[in-house]
Amino acid sequence: MGSIIGVIRLPSKVVRAALMAFGGGALIEALSIELFGHVLEEARHSEDGDQDYIDRVLVFLALIAALFGGLLFTGLDRMLSSYGAFLRKTATVQAYAERLRHGVTRRLIKRLQMVPMFEILSDHQLHRLAVSMVRERYNGGAVIFTEVDSHSSIFFLLSGRVELTVTTRYHGQKEAALSNDLSIHNSDGHDEVDHFVLGPNDLFGEMALFTSETVRAEAVAMSRSCVLRIPSQAVHSLLASNKRLQEFVAMTAVERLRETEVFRRCTPSTVARLVNFMTQAEFCAGDVLFHDVDSLCPIYFIVLGCVEVIQPVDTEGADTIKRRVLSANAIFGTEHLVGGRAVHATARALEQTTVLVIQRNDIDKLCRKDARFHQALLSSTTEAEAE
Secondary structure, three states, X not given: OHHHHXXXXXXXXHHHHHHHHHHHHHHHXXXXXXXHHHHHXXXXXEEOOOEEEEOHHHHHHHHHHHHHHHHHHHHHHHHHHHOOHHHHOHHHHHXXXXXXXXXXXXXXXXXXOOOOOOOOOOHHHHHHHXXXXXXXXXXXXXXXXXXXXXXXXXXXXXXXXXXXXXXXXXXXXXEEEOXXXXXXXXXXXXXXXXXXXXXXXXXXXXXXXXXXXXXXXXXXXXXXXXXXXXXXXXXXXXXXXXXXXXXXXXXXXXXXXXXXXXXXXXXXXXXXXXXXXXXXXXXXXXXXXXXXXXXXXXXXEEEEOOEEEEEEEEEOXXXXXXXXXXXXXXXXXXXXXXXXXXXXXXXXXXXXXXXXXXXXXXXXXXXXXXXXXXXXXXXHHHHHHHO
């Protein structure tokens, strides 16, 4: 009857799965009764003709034999599957591929947790980041990248070997002031080169994440290698939706803001209060952030991405264009705060960019409530004007 129904009208996958599960369970119950019913019958017999007696030793031997048989079957099945027996049907192939993907994802999550900005995330959030990865293959001698910055991808090595060369530039500077407006810098420096050989399950490419520095690092495949690449867009998406990661970025912003000339005289607690007023904003490539820097223009702090600021400058009667390209941890839009006058400048995102925005009225409000912040801000802006 079931075969006739299946031929005439095939039920849906849900109905078929339910029927198969019911049939499988019924079959297991039937086999259990068939195999162990006789054992239980033999274990139970009469003693002195009055009282039933159960041979517990026989029952436990049957249970141990059943457990041993199940483990033996599972072990043999796993051993045969490791030699390709899973290819016998589509379902086992899919199950094997799923186990492989799960294992790779778990190893990737453990490596991501070693990155400072990712260690605060849960496994579920890291799994969302891991599933966005793209598989890439490189032949021996192929260059994976020659430098890394804040919008570079993160790489996870699946197979093969990769040589990573990181070059660090050290400077020693001596300054001799000849006049109030002229100084000579004599610098001598040297490069320190570190070589690393990476193997499977190693993570690389995250050295410049959330920094404004471009790191001179070259990754070259030493043999045929397969890597998983996490695009920078995935990090943008995670940052836009995760509060804990935003808090991590806010703490980074406190440190970076105190390094700028505008806020360098402010105390950490005051700058932290200012960061509480920040709101996160996302811009796509080509979006304009502002056309003029005036008393209403917000101040921007770049978290990820790149922004171009174009400003007309009057130099000895001739109009010239000053162009700046700003990357992660840069702050801009402070010209009116420093100079007290409006400046014509256009800021445009060159790629997908995440920024923290501080409204000018929030800064003015904090100045009115916090006299120390106001005084520190005046001192910083006075020094900036003098320079």
